[in-house]
Amino acid sequence: xxxxxxxxxxxxxxxxxxxxxxxxxxxxxxxxxxxxxxxxxxxxxxxxxxxxxxxxxxxxxxxxxxxxxxxxxxxxxxxxxxxxxxxxxxxxxxxxxxxxxxxxxxxxxxxxxxxxxxxxxxxxxxxxxxxxxxxxxxxxxxxxxxxxxxxxxxxxxxxxxxxxxxxxxxxxxxxxxxxxxxxxxxxxxxxxxxxxxxxxxxxxxxxxxxxxxxxxxxxxxxxxxxxxxxxxxxxxxxxxxxxxxxxxxxxxxxxxxxxxxxxxxxxxxxxxxxxxxxxxxxxxxxxxxxxxxxxxxxxxxxxxxxxxxxxxxxxxxxxxxxxxxxxxxxxxxxxxxxxxxxxxxxxxxxxxxxxxxxxxxxxxxxxxxxxxxxxxxxxxxxxxxxxxxxxxxxxxxxxxxxxxxxxxxxxxxxxxxxxxxxxxxxxxxxxxxxxxxxxxxxxxxxxxxxxxxxxxxxxxxxxxxxxxxxxxxxxxxxxxxxxxxxxxxxxxxxxx
Amino acid sequence: xxxxxxxxxxxxxxxxxxxxxxxxxxxxxxxxxxxxxxxxxxxxxxxxxxxxxxxxxxxxxxxxxxxxxxxxxxxxxxxxxxxxxxxxxxxxxxxxxxxxxxxxxxxxxxxxxxxxxxxxxxxxxxxxxxxxxxxxxxxxxxxxxxxxxxxxxxxxxxxxxxxxxxxxxxxxxxxxxxxxxxxxxxxxxxxxxxxxxxxxxxxxxxxxxxxxxxxxxxxxxxxxxxxxxxxxxxxxxxxxxxxxxxxxxxxxxxxxxxxxxxxxxxxxxxxxxxxxxxxxxxxxxxxxxxxxxxxxxxxxxxxxxxxxxxxxxxxxxxxxxxxxxxxxxxxxxxxxxxxxxxxxxxxxxxxxxxxxxxxxxxxxxxxxxxxxxxxxxxxxxxxxxxxxxxxxxxxxxxxxxxxxxxxxxxxxxxxxxxxxxxxxxxxxxxxxxxxxxxxxxxxxxxxxxxxxxx
Numbered sequence: 001x002x003x004x005x006x007x008x009x010x011x012x013x014x015x016x017x018x019x020x021x022x023x024x025x026x027x028x029x030x031x032x033x034x035x036x037x038x039x040x041x042x043x044x045x046x047x048x049x050x051x052x053x054x055x056x057x058x059x060x061x062x063x064x065x066x067x068x069x070x071x072x073x074x075x076x077x078x079x080x081x082x083x084x085x086x087x088x089x090x091x092x093x094x095x096x097x098x099x100x101x102x103x104x105x106x107x108x109x110x111x112x113x114x115x116x117x118x119x120x121x122x123x124x125x126x127x128x129x130x131x132x133x134x135x136x137x138x139x140x141x142x143x144x145x146x147x148x149x150x151x152x153x154x155x156x157x158x159x160x161x162x163x164x165x166x167x168x169x170x171x172x173x174x175x176x177x178x179x180x181x182x183x184x185x186x187x188x189x190x191x192x193x194x195x196x197x198x199x200x201x202x203x204x205x206x207x208x209x210x211x212x213x214x215x216x217x218x219x220x221x222x223x224x225x226x227x228x229x230x231x232x233x234x235x236x237x238x239x240x241x242x243x244x245x246x247x248x249x250x251x252x253x254x255x256x257x258x259x260x261x262x263x264x265x266x267x268x269x270x271x272x273x274x275x276x277x278x279x280x281x282x283x284x285x286x287x288x289x290x291x292x293x294x295x296x297x298x299x300x301x302x303x304x305x306x307x308x309x310x311x312x313x314x315x316x317x318x319x320x321x322x323x324x325x326x327x328x329x330x331x332x333x334x335x336x337x338x339x340x341x342x343x344x345x346x347x348x349x350x351x352x353x354x355x356x357x358x359x360x361x362x363x364x365x366x367x368x369x370x371x372x373x374x375x376x377x378x379x380x381x382x383x384x385x386x387x388x389x390x391x392x393x394x395x396x397x398x399x400x401x402x403x404x405x406x407x408x409x410x411x412x413x414x415x416x417x418x419x420x421x422x423x424x425x426x427x428x429x430x431x432x433x434x435x436x437x438x439x440x441x442x443x444x445x446x447x448x449x450x451x452x453x454x455x456x457x458x459x460x461x462x463x464x465x466x467x468x469x470x471x472x473x474x475x476x477x478x479x480x481x482x483x484x485x486x487x488x489x490x491x492x493x494x495x496x
Numbered sequence: 497x498x499x500x501x502x503x504x505x506x507x508x509x510x511x512x513x514x515x516x517x518x519x520x521x522x523x524x525x526x527x528x529x530x531x532x533x534x535x536x537x538x539x540x541x542x543x544x545x546x547x548x549x550x551x552x553x554x555x556x557x558x559x560x561x562x563x564x565x566x567x568x569x570x571x572x573x574x575x576x577x578x579x580x581x582x583x584x585x586x587x588x589x590x591x592x593x594x595x596x597x598x599x600x601x602x603x604x605x606x607x608x609x610x611x612x613x614x615x616x617x618x619x620x621x622x623x624x625x626x627x628x629x630x631x632x633x634x635x636x637x638x639x640x641x642x643x644x645x646x647x648x649x650x651x652x653x654x655x656x657x658x659x660x661x662x663x664x665x666x667x668x669x670x671x672x673x674x675x676x677x678x679x680x681x682x683x684x685x686x687x688x689x690x691x692x693x694x695x696x697x698x699x700x701x702x703x704x705x706x707x708x709x710x711x712x713x714x715x716x717x718x719x720x721x722x723x724x725x726x727x728x729x730x731x732x733x734x735x736x737x738x739x740x741x742x743x744x745x746x747x748x749x750x751x752x753x754x755x756x757x758x759x760x761x762x763x764x765x766x767x768x769x770x771x772x773x774x775x776x777x778x779x780x781x782x783x784x785x786x787x788x789x790x791x792x793x794x795x796x797x798x799x800x801x802x803x804x805x806x807x808x809x810x811x812x813x814x815x816x817x818x819x820x821x822x823x824x825x826x827x828x829x830x831x832x833x834x835x836x837x838x839x840x841x842x843x844x845x846x847x848x849x850x851x852x853x854x855x856x857x858x859x860x861x862x863x864x865x866x867x868x869x870x871x872x873x874x875x876x877x878x879x880x881x882x883x884x885x886x887x888x889x890x891x892x893x894x895x896x897x898x899x900x901x902x903x904x905x906x907x908x909x910x911x912x913x914x915x916x917x918x919x920x921x922x923x924x925x926x927x928x929x930x931x932x933x934x935x936x937x938x939x940x941x942x943x944x945x946x947x948x949x950x
Binding site: 086159197209220324 | 638639651654655656659660661662663674677743744747748751756758783787
């Protein structure tokens with residue numbers, strides 16, 4: 001007779017409640033401790049009676065000077081405490097570039113262009129296979145210069161693309177927030193693969209006539225995680241300059257980076273990278289706190305460049321024929337996983353509830369001292385965050401992270417759908433994903449968002465935001481015309 | 497109850513003292529000290545003599561005789577000596593098609609040699625670096641140059657890297673501004689900044705005159721310097737940052753387009769310098785000085801300026817013709833002892849010098865830097881500083897003003913206070929005795945002097 005299978009412990013309802021109870025107890029430990037203390041104090045006061053209490057007070061023999069001194073000290077202490085706290089950084093609003101339909105590159109267009117441009121049949125077939133498994137949809141967009149056969153990667157076309165994407169995003173942001181360009185105090189621009197002189201930040205200052213004492217910085221070459229580096233820099237600047245705001249622009253300019261050769265490791269960017277840009281308004285002004293959408297809680301940066309494998313896994317180089325392109329190594333997923341683990345070890349203690357940290361710590365101790373065969377405890381980040389924005393670097397990246405963090409399909413839906421609709425827009429993808437979550441009406445007050453970006457170097461950067469007010473479904477924005485069609489089921493392989 | 501009173505007093509004293517200490521401690525982090533700097537000295541086989549320049553120019557078959565004459569005239573009259581350095585790809589004849597390896601090698605050589613020396617001289621290990629900033633305007637590969645350095649020197653995982661690019665010749669003060677801001681948010685932080693320029697991928701091989709000037713004036717150079725806000729390292733520091741002013745006139749269309757990297761009519765990329773550059777530079781300069789002057793000048797000088805200004809206005813209203821042209825001058829030398837001027841060209845140095853009321857002694861470091869190193873873009877300020885130090889001009893409590901211009905159009909300045917007598921020869925060590933030379937005239941003036949004739 002077949003034995004009944006052992007019950008799955010993790011799905012037992014009773015055990016779940018025990019787990020919940022345990023979590024609640026540990027997380028609110030200090031508060032719970034206060035109850036017996038307060039009870040004891042109250043009992044003591046009741047026992048002493050009012051006369052004794054007055055006697056106690058009088059015996060302190062406080063005269064006027066001492067009262068004034070203590071009063072002064074309390075006020076002084078409070079002022080110093082309040083002014084030395086780090087200033088909160090608010091995300092007032094942000095806007096993403098919505099590419100025009102004329103720039104769309106459906107699979108058929110992409111394959112037709114590839115066949116006309118490339119003479120090597122093998123590399124054409126390779127690109128087709130990449131596209132089939134990429135997780136991209138039919139509505140991703142390439143800049144006008146890439147629609148030519150062959151593409152025309154001139155500097156003028158690159159600047160034109162930059163102007164199109166960046167100015168559209170900023171115009172949207174200005175419209176949404178009522179921001180006056182003359183009020184911008186800090187400007188940080190990141191664009192990895194296009195860096196003209198004067199910089200893109202100077203281009204923005206020229207177009208919008210920003211003030212002459214604006215603090216501008218132009219970061220370049222820092223990869224797909226540069227958006228969070230810009231946010232980190234803006235945050236540092238906002239800590240120093242009171243009552244200021246910062247405009248952060250994250251983009252990637254595709255025009256100058258078309259790879260014209262046939263080396264396989266360098267063909268992937270052609271297939272995956274698409275046009276996109278995001279403009280973000282950050283502020284530390286108290287009056288913006290009322291209308292801000294999010295507050296920045298943490299930014300954690302991890303740089304794995306010291307490891308040679310990690311350093312070389314996304315590398316710009318020339319192939320044998322002299323064509324310049326970005327080569328992606330086969331180790332990319334493994335390195336991304338390692339970089340994420342390093343980042344988690346720093347961010348975990350900052351965001352995980354005490355219960356998870358304690359479990360992780362106990363499992364670690366147990367593995368080291370008692371039995372190395374115990375499975376390592378993966379902290380449940382779903383307890384720390386309601387929403388996840390994982391850089392839409394490619395299907396494999398999202399799959400890898402979903403596995404590593406034990407996330408459900410709904411958690412990574414924003415990333416997958418962004419990859420499908422917009423492709424890999426590099427550093428701005430995190431903002432398209434956030435916009436997806438808002439467009440789906442899922443962003444509630446108090447929700448915490450974790451943005452994870454990966455980039456060449458190899459870097460893994462995280463930012464944690466807390467939602468300050470329930471976000472109404474946006475009526476405009478990049479998802480406004482297609483959000484009802486999402487989520488879509490993305491097959492493993494799209495047959496071309 | 498006596499005990500209670502004593503405990504209460506002790507607690508109050510302790511809390512007030514600890515809060516006072518905290519407030520004081522915050523102030524201590526806000527100093528930015530320059531620990532050391534190392535200027536790049538390329539190998540001698542990379543020297544670009546006038547003869548070699550002439551050969552390189554001749555290799556461009558698209559140039560006509562008038563173009564050739566124009567270029568040679570610029571080189572001969574530039575105030576640049578035979579000792580300046582160029583990238584290997586240009587010297588070896590690959591200026592029109594440099595490979596990515598050429599560009600990497602040029603930049604890597606500069607970064608590694610200066611950083612090795614910097615870490616060796618300061619005795620600080622790369623693992624202690626908390627912030628890393630690289631600014632190279634016209635070359636930004638992926639992974640970034642900051643990642644290249646992190647990889648080479650095996651820096652920590654939590655190092656904050658920033659790769660600034662496209663910010664032109666005045667990027668040094670911008671990098672210092674960035675580091676200074678990070679310093680104000682963290683205690684005991686160490687930062688390394690590398691500033692240089694990439695010449696190899698930016699050689700212009702067309703015929704547009706406005707773009708050929710860059711070819712003639714830019715030379716290889718770079719500098720790595722170490723900054724910290726750790727008060728315990730103050731005794732080893734060379735200088736302390738007193739103030740920094742940035743002025744961006746990019747809102748004006750002329751200013752934005754006067755120094756711009758773009759394609760010429762044939763589609764070749766070059767660095768265009770327009771004729772309105774001097775006017776734009778003056779405007780940006782004035783804007784910077786308007787903010788800088790109150791921070792740098794002593795109160796007495798500012799008061800005198802106000803009085804002189806009022807008097808000038810009163811006189812002007814009475815006798816319009818006599819005083820119409822004269823502007824009221826501020827004597828910057830009352831607040832600054834040494835001036836590090838960006839070596840954009842002989843004309844730029846002279847113009848800035850006369851605007852600030854400087855004499856030959858004051859502009860000598862900039863002139864000599866232009867002579868010995870050429871226009872090394874953002875790192876030129878550090879070579880000028882190196883000259884002053886090698887000449888033993890920098891004494892304790894002296895104030896040094898760094899002033900630079902850059903594409904955008906920006907004018908950035910920063911004021912340093914020297915913390916101890918400085919005597920290091922640095923990159924000038926082997927040639928400082930020969931400076932200032934008897935004559936700055938190009939030795940090939942005889943051979944190429946005909947280009948100046950009609």
